[in-house]
Amino acid sequence: xxxxxxxxxxxxxxxxxxxxxxxxxxxxxxxxxxxxxxxxxxxxxxxxxxxxxxxxxxxxxxxxxxxxxxxxxxxxxxxxxxxxxxxxxxxxxxxxxxxxxxxxxxxxxxxxxxxxxxxxxxxxxxxxxxxxxxxxxxxxxxxxxxxxxxxxxxxxxxxxxxxxxxxxxxxxxxxxxxxxxxxxxxxxxxxxxxxxxxxxxxxxxxxxxxxxxxxxxxxxxxxxxxxxxxxxxxxxxxxxxxxxxxxxxxxxxxxxxxxxxxxxxxxxxxxxxxxxxxxxxxxxxxxxxxxxxxxxxxxxxxxxxxxxxxxxxxxxxxxxxxxxxxxx
Amino acid sequence: xxxxxxxxxxxxxxxxxxxxxxxxxxxxxxxxxxxxxxxxxxxxxxxxxxxxxxxxxxxxxxxxxxxxxxxxxxxxxxxxxxxxxxxxxxxxxxxxxxxxxxxxxxxxxxxxxxxxxxxxxxxxxxxxxxxxxxxxxxxxxxxxxxxxxxxxxxxxxxxxxxxxxxxxxxxxxxxxxxxxxxxxxxxxxxxxxxxxxxxxxxxxxxxxxxxxxxxxxxxxxxxxxxxxxxxxxxxxxxxxxxxxxxxxxxxxxxxxxxxxxxxxxxxxxxxxxxxxxxxxxxxxxxxxxxxxxxxxxxxxxxxxxxxxxxxxxxxxxxxxxxxxxxxx
Numbered sequence: 001x002x003x004x005x006x007x008x009x010x011x012x013x014x015x016x017x018x019x020x021x022x023x024x025x026x027x028x029x030x031x032x033x034x035x036x037x038x039x040x041x042x043x044x045x046x047x048x049x050x051x052x053x054x055x056x057x058x059x060x061x062x063x064x065x066x067x068x069x070x071x072x073x074x075x076x077x078x079x080x081x082x083x084x085x086x087x088x089x090x091x092x093x094x095x096x097x098x099x100x101x102x103x104x105x106x107x108x109x110x111x112x113x114x115x116x117x118x119x120x121x122x123x124x125x126x127x128x129x130x131x132x133x134x135x136x137x138x139x140x141x142x143x144x145x146x147x148x149x150x151x152x153x154x155x156x157x158x159x160x161x162x163x164x165x166x167x168x169x170x171x172x173x174x175x176x177x178x179x180x181x182x183x184x185x186x187x188x189x190x191x192x193x194x195x196x197x198x199x200x201x202x203x204x205x206x207x208x209x210x211x212x213x214x215x216x217x218x219x220x221x222x223x224x225x226x227x228x229x230x231x232x233x234x235x236x237x238x239x240x241x242x243x244x245x246x247x248x249x250x251x252x253x254x255x256x257x258x259x260x261x262x263x264x265x266x267x268x269x270x271x272x273x274x275x276x277x278x279x280x281x282x283x284x285x286x287x288x289x290x291x292x293x294x295x296x297x298x299x300x301x302x303x304x305x306x307x308x309x310x311x312x313x314x315x316x317x318x319x320x321x322x323x324x325x326x327x328x
Numbered sequence: 329x330x331x332x333x334x335x336x337x338x339x340x341x342x343x344x345x346x347x348x349x350x351x352x353x354x355x356x357x358x359x360x361x362x363x364x365x366x367x368x369x370x371x372x373x374x375x376x377x378x379x380x381x382x383x384x385x386x387x388x389x390x391x392x393x394x395x396x397x398x399x400x401x402x403x404x405x406x407x408x409x410x411x412x413x414x415x416x417x418x419x420x421x422x423x424x425x426x427x428x429x430x431x432x433x434x435x436x437x438x439x440x441x442x443x444x445x446x447x448x449x450x451x452x453x454x455x456x457x458x459x460x461x462x463x464x465x466x467x468x469x470x471x472x473x474x475x476x477x478x479x480x481x482x483x484x485x486x487x488x489x490x491x492x493x494x495x496x497x498x499x500x501x502x503x504x505x506x507x508x509x510x511x512x513x514x515x516x517x518x519x520x521x522x523x524x525x526x527x528x529x530x531x532x533x534x535x536x537x538x539x540x541x542x543x544x545x546x547x548x549x550x551x552x553x554x555x556x557x558x559x560x561x562x563x564x565x566x567x568x569x570x571x572x573x574x575x576x577x578x579x580x581x582x583x584x585x586x587x588x589x590x591x592x593x594x595x596x597x598x599x600x601x602x603x604x605x606x607x608x609x610x611x612x613x614x615x616x617x618x619x620x621x622x623x624x625x626x627x628x629x630x631x632x633x634x635x636x637x638x639x640x641x642x643x644x645x646x647x648x649x650x651x652x653x654x655x656x
Binding site: 016018019020022023024044096099100103120125127129130131132133134136137138139140141184259260261265266267268269270271272273274275276277280281283284285288291306307308309310311312313315316317320321323324325327328 | 428600609
């Protein structure tokens with residue numbers, strides 16, 4: 001019998017989960033839950049139903065794992081513990097600083113209800129975190145580097161859109177090639193924020209807006225742009241739609257370190273992603289971990305987990321003997 | 329109290345383990361066991377002892393994990409199950425085709441004795457296998473590629489040394505850059521053996537040997553060289569010692585695949601290693617998994633495991649809260 005999945009929240013990530021479930025024959029989308037009017041939603045999966053978010057509990061016995069696709073700012077801190085009281089849950093909570101608190105809340109709810117919750121699943125946090133952990137365990141005393149991009153930063157795009165005179169905008173985070181090269185050399189360079197990434201902005205201005213003022217407002221914006229070399233391009237709405245409609249992303253996790261009695265040998269471990277669609281890839285990672293949540297729950301486990309706590313074999317539909325034979 | 333480690337077999341890998349233990353403050357090397365005369369061995373760790381391999385059992389109560397550093401052809405198939413009857417064990421068994429049989433033998437011995445055995449630890453099998461598994465779970469329906477090098481292949485170097493007239497030799501396996509580029513493009517190319525790797529040989533010939541015959545014997549050797557584009561350089565023993573004394577290696581694991589309702593978005597996942605010392609890096613992975621073996625054993629678990637079966641958190645000296653705070 002297929003693993004029965006529910007999706008709470010049908011934005012880019014929710015749609016990505018729907019597509020990822022389609023790619024995994026051992027999984028089945030049962031229902032999508034939304035805060036919008038269910039009649040306004042048209043989903044892709046034949047046979048799956050759309051309900052109001054408040055109706056989730058009525059599907060308690062028909063869903064093995066509930067995948068939470070809301071935002072980290074306000075949705076998930078409330079929703080994940082709430083849903084963990086009734087379902088196995090999985091989310092992509094990505095506010096790094098608040099992960100410990102979120103973990104505690106989900107752990108408490110999941111333990112009380114006897115369910116499994118897996119939080120902060122995706123690629124960062126997620127696959128990048130895993131690669132940091134593995135590389136740190138292998139090369140203690142080394143140096144860690146994470147680069148992001150080339151990719152669209154939703155937060156930075158939003159920040160530009162809030163500037164007076166801006167109609168629409170898209171911001172790309174771009175790793176500096178020279179910094180990547182220096183890191184890969186194994187020389188463990190100290191890199192400033194400016195050394196590591198540049199920011200490129202494509203801006204659609206309102207008619208008659210002061211372009212100089214907009215550019216100045218962007219490049220001097222504290223936290224978001226002031227510490228980076230930032231380029232601003234003004235383009236038309238048509239150009240934005242035509243050339244910048246995608247949501248690509250990616251990045252690099254690199255650790256360098258040395259071995260030998262006197263640290264005489266150097267090593268470089270590198271993990272990289274090049275993604276055409278950030279939300280669809282995140283969703284694909286989440287769905288693999290949904291399989292793990294289901295299995296852990298069937299084993300009788302409960303409480304909160306992260307990608308650090310889950311043996312890789314739980315992610316694969318293949319059994320142990322098959323994995324050892326074909327992938328080891 | 330530190331995790332007390334024993335090493336069985338003191339070749340390149342055993343020495344690498346000794347160095348890796350030094351890099352991990354929560355571990356301590358108690359003893360090295362050798363089939364050579366213990367008096368002939370001079371190890372680097374102050375306070376650690378050297379014993380004959382047959383004396384291992386007498387140290388049963390002073391060693392938490394025995395790390396087996398013998399070869400996969402004849403040593404490990406016998407030693408790992410034998411030692412698993414008395415110790416938590418870990419090895420780097422790398423004869424892919426025989427892993428299922430080796431797993432069964434170690435599993436039986438370890439279950440009977442109540443110990444944990446972890447087999448096939450290193451980078452391939454090991455970290456490369458893990459990356460194949462993770463990437464397969466995330467992108468079902470994609471394409472897998474593993475490239476090795478640039479690095480020294482011990483097996484191929486040995487094969488050249490067996491040719492009449494050859495005094496010494498070193499063989500490098502080199503991934504073909506054009507093949508890597510084609511794979512990273514996401515076009516899922518079909519690649520032959522010849523497309524993926526070239527082989528470069530540095531050969532020291534005996535005085536008066538027939539160089540043409542040696543070269544011919546190398547490039548036409550079935551399995552080892554016939555299916556590759558192979559280059560042969562004749563050099564002096566001094567040049568070999570000076571320029572080719574290291575044991576570098578590395579490689580790339582790449583998976584490409586697509587997401588979206590109609591597979592409209594492509595993704596590239598890449599993991600790569602660039603290693604100055606193959607045995608020291610392998611040893612560093614093994615020592616991280618020795619920590620896991622110790623912990624699993626303390627939890628009361630027993631039987632054989634591979635890297636697929638072990639949650640990443642077990643590899644790190646840091647606890648869960650610390651990992652979530654700093655690496656997630």
